[in-house]
Amino acid sequence: MTADSFLESYLFVGAVLFVCGVVCMATKRNGIGVLMGVELVLNGANVNFVAFSKYTDLGLDGQVISLFVIVLAAAEAAVALAIVLNFYNNHLTIDVDRANKLKG
């Protein structure tokens, strides 16, 4: 395999992760399921960054950006989970279909 086809294989893996994350975010009724979709999307982006860092002249920058994405994803998961816990404390459910109090 040439280096080019390996790069495209990495990008395909990143694309599959991204699409699975988006479908998860769109179709899951469990609030924590939606959060798992967000994690999948961020991992897809990370795979892209690391692949470009290896196979193009992006170099170290791609890996630095991947590290920042990992850190920010952890922070965002913490806050999102705090929101889900609050929602559960108030409504005793995490079904996102029940979050319709702001409906006009």
Next chain:
Amino acid sequence: MNGESFLFTAFALATCLGAIAVVFSQTVVRMAFWLVISLGSTAALFFLANADFVGAAQLLIYVGGTLVLLVFGVMLTASGPYLKIATSPGEIVMGSFVGLLFLLVVFASLSIGAGEDNKIHWPNSSVSAAASGSSVIAAGDTLRPLGLSFLGSRPDHDMASDGDALTPGYLLPFEIVSVHLLVVLIGAAYLARAKRRPVEPGSVP
């Protein structure tokens, strides 16, 4: 097929199948398990791409931190045994159809390029390998260059030949992310604090 492509195929399959299993699992604990499989295989892909520190950080922070946090969230929001918040079959079919379409769109955008043979020409790393010493990526020994870049100096750039370019270090984003983590810590702890439940009339407080 040499060892590297065999390992890459195995871990790429594990990643993709784990992600698809996350979409199609009906209980959230099973989704967490498949997500662990998928993210662990992603860390293996990072190791294959000579990103040793990013792979180790993925295992430590993502799998060992964020996923454990999600499982704790599942535990704290458990709403009774055998209660399944499941998507209806019609939504599953629609969701997978839309997902396949989306994947085809993304993959088509990778294959169709603007070059003369209608393929995308990625800038090759061998062009600048001699100039900028990106052999540090090739060896996988990225911990020290990464640490130095967070402090503001780039051992893989020849700063004398950069002319009047701005410093390519990552000190400012590093500081910003540190403050960001502190704020998130305080904010999440405040948001998730134990609150007094409103007392219903007629019950013992």
